[in-house]
Amino acid sequence: MNHATLATDAAIWRRSSHSGGQGDCLELAHGVPALAPVRDSKDPAGPVIAFGQVAWGAFVAHLG
Template identity: 55%
Template sequence: MSIGRRTKSRLSGAQWHVSSYSGGNNECVEIACNLPRHVPVRDTKNPSGPVITFTHEAWKAFLTHLA
């Protein structure tokens, strides 16, 4: 997992979409799965705010845990 301002430069090609795991009660996150090395996650209400990035493997493990 990575947090920080340096991450923003690596996100220029990110294609963001609302996670299907969001409950629809205005507590949503957006993810971008199109980047080769990371899956960035951000708050839908604050798209210019902080971003947390995960490796694809860590993101898959997280989704597996939710299932």
């Protein structure tokens, strides 16, 4: 079990309001210190990719 899995056990997962209700989107976990864990909304028990919060913030800023 990796650090991201351990850190997201009690995380609150949120889906983007821009997902359109189709279920084909990513979910971001909130409340995980120093990480921005992301998972596939269609497979909540599947793998989690954890980005550093600074890196995730830079990625999101670049999208806008």
